[in-house]
Amino acid sequence: MNISIVPALKVLRPAAMLVIVILVGLVLGYWANATFVPGNSPEQPIAFSHKIHAGDNEVPCLYCHTQARRSPSAGVPAVSKCVGCHLEVATEKPQIRLLMSYWENREPIPWIKVHDLPDFVHFTHKRHVLANIECQTCHGPVETMDRITVSSRAVNGSAQVGHPWKMGLCLSCHRENEVVNGIDCLTCHK
Amino acid sequence: MSLFSRFMDGWRKYRKPGYYDEFDYHWTMTIDLDKCTGCEACVTACQAENNIPVVGEDEMAKGREMQWIRIERYWEGEYPNAKLSFIPMMCQHCDAAPCETVCPVGATYHNQDGLNAQIYNRCIGTRACAVYCPYEVRYFNYYDHEWDSPLEQQLNPDVTVRGKGVMEKCTFCIQRIRQAKDVAKDDDRRRVQDGEMQPACVQTCPTKALVFGDRKDHESQVYKSMNDPRNYRVLDELNTDSSVFYLKKVDA
Numbered sequence: 001m002n003i004s005i006v007p008a009l010k011v012l013r014p015a016a017m018l019v020i021v022i023l024v025g026l027v028l029g030y031w032a033n034a035t036f037v038p039g040n041s042p043e044q045p046i047a048f049s050h051k052i053h054a055g056d057n058e059v060p061c062l063y064c065h066t067q068a069r070r071s072p073s074a075g076v077p078a079v080s081k082c083v084g085c086h087l088e089v090a091t092e093k094p095q096i097r098l099l100m101s102y103w104e105n106r107e108p109i110p111w112i113k114v115h116d117l118p119d120f121v122h123f124t125h126k127r128h129v130l131a132n133i134e135c136q137t138c139h140g141p142v143e144t145m146d147r148i149t150v151s152s153r154a155v156n157g158s159a160q161v162g163h164p165w166k167m168g169l170c171l172s173c174h175r176e177n178e179v180v181n182g183i184d185c186l187t188c189h190k
Numbered sequence: 191m192s193l194f195s196r197f198m199d200g201w202r203k204y205r206k207p208g209y210y211d212e213f214d215y216h217w218t219m220t221i222d223l224d225k226c227t228g229c230e231a232c233v234t235a236c237q238a239e240n241n242i243p244v245v246g247e248d249e250m251a252k253g254r255e256m257q258w259i260r261i262e263r264y265w266e267g268e269y270p271n272a273k274l275s276f277i278p279m280m281c282q283h284c285d286a287a288p289c290e291t292v293c294p295v296g297a298t299y300h301n302q303d304g305l306n307a308q309i310y311n312r313c314i315g316t317r318a319c320a321v322y323c324p325y326e327v328r329y330f331n332y333y334d335h336e337w338d339s340p341l342e343q344q345l346n347p348d349v350t351v352r353g354k355g356v357m358e359k360c361t362f363c364i365q366r367i368r369q370a371k372d373v374a375k376d377d378d379r380r381r382v383q384d385g386e387m388q389p390a391c392v393q394t395c396p397t398k399a400l401v402f403g404d405r406k407d408h409e410s411q412v413y414k415s416m417n418d419p420r421n422y423r424v425l426d427e428l429n430t431d432s433s434v435f436y437l438k439k440v441d442a
Contacts, residue, residue: 120311120350122368127375184301185309186364190350 040150040164042112046102047095047147055143061135068135072124076111079103114148115139117165122190137173138165207431210285214381216304216405216433217362219392220415221278223439225399228261228276232391232400236280239363239390241349243335256329258360259391275439278400280391281306281327281360282424282432289319289328297357303367304405304433308359315355324425328359362402363389384410405433 053059062068067075083103086096102109117123129135136142140151150164174182181187203209210216236242236259245256259280266273283306290298290306297312298319320328334354337345345351348365352358370387374380384403392400403412415421420438423430 118311122348122365124372127372181302185299185312186301186303186305186307186368189309189311190348190365190368 040114041147042114044112044147045110046098049146050142050148051144051146061142062129068125069129071126072122074125079107079109114150115165120189122188138169207285210300210302210304211406213302213304214406217283217367218304218403218405218412218416218433218435219362219389220401220412220418220421220435220437222399222401222415222437223275223277224420224437225397226276226278227397227399228263228274229396230261231394231396232259232278233257233261235390235394236360238344239346239349240361241345241351243331243337245335249332254330254332256331256335256358258327258329258358260327277424277436278391279325279327279424280434281362282325282430282434283360283362284430284432286429286431288322288324288428288430292318292322294318305362305364305367306359307364308357308361310350310352310356310358313356315357317357319357324428324430328357331356331358366390381407384412 053064054061064077064081065074066077067073079099079102082099086099090096091100099109128138140149142148170188171183174187179187237244237257240258242256242258245254249255259278262277262279264275264277266275283304285300285304287298287300287306290300293299294316295312295314297309297314299307299309301307315330317330320326320330331352331354336342346365348369366387366389367382370382374382374386382404384407388402392402401412401415403410405413405416407413415437416435418437420440421435422438423432423435426432
């Protein structure tokens with residue numbers, strides 16, 4: 001009996017090609033994602049640690065993010081704010097020297113935005129800070145983070161690290177606290 | 191009570207005249223056609239305030255223009271006895287709006303302040319609302335419009351830049367209303383006072399033909415103006431119960 005493997009190959013070859021193409025695609029996709037997408041915890045130009053500042057040394061959030069109680073945007077502190085302390089504090093550390101090089105060149109630090117809302121959402125920090133909402137309610141346990149990671153408020157009220165915000169999180173809090181007109185679309189959408 | 195009957199009850203209540211009386215505000219505008227000179231300052235102000243793109247000549251010829259407020263011209267008679275009259279036309283924020291009944295995804299609805307809301311991120315671009323609108327004041331983004339550099343620097347950060355496939359229309363400058371409410375809240379005031387907030391078109395009108403305010407406040411300028419004997423509403427016979435009142439032009 002003459003058994004040929006040619007018919008089997010005819011079926012297997014395209015299947016094998018397909019598998020290889022998919023595998024290569026997956027590897028390329030993973031590489032592109034890791035290289036080009038900043039992700040939930042991008043590396044910042046200066047390895048600023050919220051754990052050291054807000055956690056260990058208990059600096060209040062509003063000491064640096066002064067705009068949060070006055071304007072819609074919480075604001076990133078100016079370099080002068082950092083230097084205000086770091087002329088005296090921990091001046092020998094390499095990251096502080098990096099900071100001082102920005103100060104001496106009179107350049108802003110190009111921080112990478114982590115918590116970002118879509119263009120069609122209006123959110124005001126002022127109203128929420130004045131309503132005595134803890135920053136951690138939405139931003140997660142920032143005082144334990146060496147590098148800021150996206151975090152969102154879960155429906156049960158605890159912070160979920162690594163998940164971006166979704167509309168349901170805003171709505172669940174607005175419903176719980178019975179905010180006046182809090183679930184009207186135009187309250188947040190613009 | 192079944193879900194359906196609950197829905198129908200809510201719907202009937204929502205469509206009943208006077209439903210909005212139980213809320214704090216009922217934003218209203220009046221336009222005095224005797225004072226309107228047709229200068230189109232309001233059109234320009236709106237364009238700047240609300241990030242409205244300039245579509246260009248070719249798109250305009252296809253009827254795809256974008257202007258949330260437009261000046262309609264009406265000629266009467268023949269030269270030399272021709273007469274010209276103007277009527278500014280924008281979203282009438284109808285309390286019984288035809289556009290709201292037709293949207294399949296609820297992207298347009300009436301909110302408690304008597305505003306006809308358009309939620310851009312919910313809009314899927316069926317354009318049904320534009321067909322239903324008797325005033326023809328809804329505009330559709332056929333393309334992603336771009337601003338030539340450096341014009342993108344003057345975009346209003348409080349207003350979304352709408353993308354392709356989204357319907358848009360006059361909002362009575364919701365960003366300014368929101369701002370005024372924010373200020374009112376800071377001052378421990380319960381309501382926004384008359385004249386505290388004006389949309390861009392009202393603010394810029396050189397002859398003060400446009401008046402904006404809260405109908406609930408009976409001392410307000412707009413309440414007095416809307417009860418002027420000359421008042422009428424465009425296409426009132428359609429029972430749209432609109433929030434924009436026109437004061438008739440009186441021939442001398």
